[in-house]
Amino acid sequence: MAWRDGKASLGRLFLFMASIVLGIAAVVSIQSFSDNLKKNISLQSKSLMGADYIIESNHPPDERVQEIIDSLGGADAREISFASMMATSRTGNTKLMQVRGIEKAFPFYGKLETTPSGASESLKNGKALVDATTMLQMNLKVGDSIKIGKVILPVGGALNSTPGSSGLFSSIAPPVFIPYGFIEETELVKTGSRIDYKFYFKANASTDLEKLEKKLNPILDAHDADIDTHLSTSRRLGRRYENFGKFLNLVAFVALLLGCIGIASAIHIYIQEKLKSVAILKCLGASSRQTFIIFLIQLIAIGLLGSILGILVGLGLQQLFPLIMQDFLPLELEISIAWKVIFMGMIIGVSMAVLFGLYPLTFTLKTSPLQALRIDESKTSGSKKAGAIIGGLLVLFLFGFSFWLLEDWKYSLSFLGGIAVVFLCLAGIAGLFIYLIRHFFPSKWSFEARQSLLNLFRPQNQTLILILAIGLGAFLISTLYFTKDMLLSQAKLEDQANSPNLILLDVQTNQKDSVAQTVRAQDLPVIEAIPIVTMKVKSLAGKPVEEIRKDTTSQINRWILDxxxxxxxxxxxxxxxxxxxxNWVPKMKDDQEIVPISVSEDFAKDAEVSVGDEIIFNVQGVLLKTNVESIRKVDWSRMQMNFSIVFPKGVLEEAPQFLVLTTKTPNPQKSAELQQAIVEKFPNxxxxxLRQVLSVIQEILNKISWLINFMSAFSIITGIIVLIGAVRTSKYQRIKESVLLRTLGARKEQILKILALEYLFLGMIGCITGIFLSLLGSLLLAYFVFDSTFIPSVGPFVFLLPAIVILVVVIGLSSSLSVLKSPPLQVLRKEV
Known part of the structure; x- marks a missing residue:
């Protein structure tokens, strides 16, 4: 019976099913991709690192660290790396590179992919391997020479990929591999240079890496070194991509919620129209249980079939993620079928269909056989007790689903609470609008306008459902637009004359005047000459760093100590x-014994210090006692040199230091000319x-926003399906209204105008409400999350608002054309 009845309503049931298909497709594609990413990171963790474990430090190992390295059998390979300028001998072009001096047979796992194949062997012959993209940009060929510091090396091949490399960092400072022995000859390892020393190890099969890391970490930490195993690398990478996956999961969840709204709305109308059939079945001897099961079978079938189709679409969509995210991934992703995700997709799809259709289904239990004989259009309502029980099950389902996605009950409750607030606001606006129409009806408007407003609260109206669907979709997309534009505006260079766009790092003290003279010789200003002194925290508020490390109850952030x-x-x-x-102290007084310093709010929070607390620094072997005199709020998003710790004048002038000079170039050509002049005279x-950095940032943000917008489109498409379903399910009601109007003398053009205005009002109310809610949400994000000034983008108002409103009107009219084509007698005969 369920099959026979379902065949007669196939088109309507297909629309219900489409809501499930899109929701499940979004969830399965994202979850399947996340599952594959975790598996690949776990399987390729050794290849990502190139070794079983690494001991690393930002200065040469001291005696104790060297003892540990020797006790482990000595390093199987070594590396020294730092950022420096590379110049081409043939063209003189320059570029910031990550110079990596490699020794012996690194990597032990994975391989250096080069062109020509096997070019990695040329490292042993005193040649360099240069990033492939950089070679194209700088018109470099195999056999050409490059200059790094004082060393000139021939290019042995193009470097396509390296273990653990990411296109994100490589876009700013691409890698260049040179033989380890040439590092000293470059003469670039100087005071202030950020140098990384890495020692690579291959472990025996019996080595317990987790025990080894746990044992050595405290010792190495005390000597400014660190041990990193391929297992910890795997965990760290997993966490890095987990947050992005969670955000996409929330987008998918919103699409799923819209699908649930569509199901609840469509099933409600569908069951209401089937109640006469239920009454006839009961007249023929069917029990309430039998009629209930007939339509329950239909719901289960819809959920099952929708889940299968959604899973197939989702598995197809997940193939796009590696293509979109390849620049962010440090590994080559191999896609496989995640059976656990597929099983969960089936469970979620069927649960959606049943739970959100269950309350309307309870109406069949209270339908009387006499309704088959009565011509009464009053609708049967469900039990309040049943409604409360089903409502509780729905909340549990949504909480369980969000907990599965977020793996944190607090976040799950917060997200459900946030969605509930948005739903309540949209529902409240819809109710307020209807209330205002009823109590302040514009009686002087035209007939068509008045009739369209009356349609918004006629029997079987879809005002609330459609405003929820349209408003939530507009809310999500607008929030993404506002947030993306806010991030881009933070990374935008100011056009003021004193805003630098070129930063010169690692300028030695004795080079300051010469470098400044070279800049001015290019008719460019020296905007700032900032002295830099490196130091580490030795003691916080009277407690030595070593004690803080051992204190398991300490809440001080680890980065402060290391x-x-x-x-x-x-x-x-x-x-x-x-x-x-x-209070800000500009200069150290002669009679002061303790140095007054200023720290940033971030430092104060993570170090758990406040004004008046004492901090002792190790300034390259000299202990310096300081006192926190002021705490600064720092806008880290500004493209300028900002510092966590600032000293007054009269303290550090004689300390070992280097300088950072900044200037502003009018165009890329002038920037290139200055870079060539600087590298030629001062190779260190x-x-x-900053133009190149910002272009990379903008490209990354554009890719991320494209992916987010793509996933957010699921919400809009689902909203469209809800709209189509709502129009289709109330189609017969519209035909009756059309017949009555035409019988009273209304023309087709008038009816068309009434329908157009009705959908225009629905689209405007839903979209404007959604955009203004997103405006409020983005303002809160700017204040609490990004700590930034929020200047709203005009995009959602100029483009999104008219686009969604036009879409709503077009879909509404195209789905209602049959209303105009139905002869009046067709409905009158049915009534007879």
Whole structure:
């Protein structure tokens, strides 16, 4: 019976099913991709690192660290790496590169992919391997020479990929591999240079890497070194991509919620129209249980078939993710079928169909056989007790699903609460609009306008459902637009004359005047000459760092204890800073014994210090006692040199230091000319062109936003399906209205105008409400998450609002054309 009845309503049931298909497709594609990513990271963790474990430090190993390395049998390979400028001998072009001096047979796992194949062997012959993209950009060929510091090396091949490399960092500082023995000859390892020393190891099969890491980490930490195993690398990479996956999961969840709204709405109308058939079946002897099961079977079938189709679409969509995210992934992703995700997709799809259709289905239990004889259009309602029980099951389902996605009950409750607030706001606006129409009806408007407004609260109206669907879709897309534009505006260079776009790093003290003279010789200004002094925290608020590390109850962030801070000294604040607590001290007084310093809010929070607390720094072997005199709010999004710790003048002038010079070039050509001049005279100076950095950031943000918008489109498409389903399910009601209007003398053009205005009102209310809610949400994100000034983008108002409204009107009219074509007698005969 369920099959026979379903065949007669196949088109309508297909629309219900489409809501499930899109929701399940979004969830399966994202979950399957995340599952594959975790598996690949776990399987390829050794290849990602190139070894079983690494001991690394940002300075040469001291005696104790060297003892540990020797006790492990000595390193199987070594590497020294740093950022520096590379120049081509033939063209003189320059570029910031990550120079990596490699020794012996690294990597032990995975391989260096080169062109020509096997070019990695040329490292043993004193040749360099240069990033393939850089070779194309700089018109380099195999056999050409490059200059790094004082060393000139021939290019042995193009480097296509390396273990653990990511296109993200390589876009800013691409890798160049040179033989380990040439590092010293470059003469680039100087005071202030950020040098990384890595020692690679192959482990025996019996070595317990987790025990080894746990044993050695505290010892190495105390000597400014660190051990990293391929297992910890796998966990770290998993966490890095987990947050992005969670965000996409939330997008998929919203698509799923819209699908649930569509199911609930469509099943409600569908069951209401089937109640006469239920009454006839009961007249023929069918029990309430039998009629209930007939339509329950239909719901299960819809959920099952929709889940299967959604899974197939989702598995196809997941093939796109590696193509979109290849620049962010440090590995080659192999896609396989995630059976657990497929099983969950089936469970979720069937649960959606049954749970969200169960309450309307309870109407069949209370349908009387006499309704087959009565001509009464009053609708049967469900039991309040049954409604409460089903409502509780729905909340549990949504909580369980969000907990499966987020794996944190607090986040799950917060997300459900946020969605509930948006739903309530949209529902409240819809109810308020209907209330205002009823109590302040515009009686002087035209007949068509008045009739279209009356349609918004006629029997079987879809006002609430459609405003929810349209508004939630507009809310999600608008929030993404506002957030993306806010991030891009933060990374935008200011056009002010004193805003630098070229940064010269690692300038030695004795080079300051010469470098500045070279900049000015190019008719460019030296905007800033910032001194940098490196130091580490030795003691916080009277407690030594070693004790803090051993204290398991300490809440001090680990980076504070391990980080080598680059600090500066000056007598004034800069434009990105403001004092939030304490007093700014511009200069050290002669009678002061303890140095007054200013720290950023981030440092104060993570180090758990406040104004008046004492901090002792190790300034390259010299202990310096300081006192927190002020705490600064720093706008880290500004493209300028910002510091966590700032000293007053009169303290660090004689300490070992280097400088950072900044300038502003009018165009890329002038920037290239200056870079060539600097590298030729001062090979140790590294140059960062902020234009290139910002173009990389913008490209990354554009790719991410494209992916997010693509997934968000599921919500909009689902909303469209809900709209089509709502129009189709109330089609007969519209035909009756059309017949009555035409019988009273209304023309087709008038009816068309009434329908167009009705959908225009629905689209405008839903979309405007959604956009304004997203405006509020983005403002909260800017304040609490990004700590940034929020300037709203005009995109959602100029493009999104008219696009969605036009789409709603077009879909509404195209689905209602048959209303105009139905002869009046057709409906009158049915009534008879």
């Amino acid at each position: 980080h080598e801070f680059r600090t500066t000294y000056r007598d004034s604040l800069i434009s990105s800073e403001s004092i939030s607590n304490g 100076v590294s140059i960062i062109d």
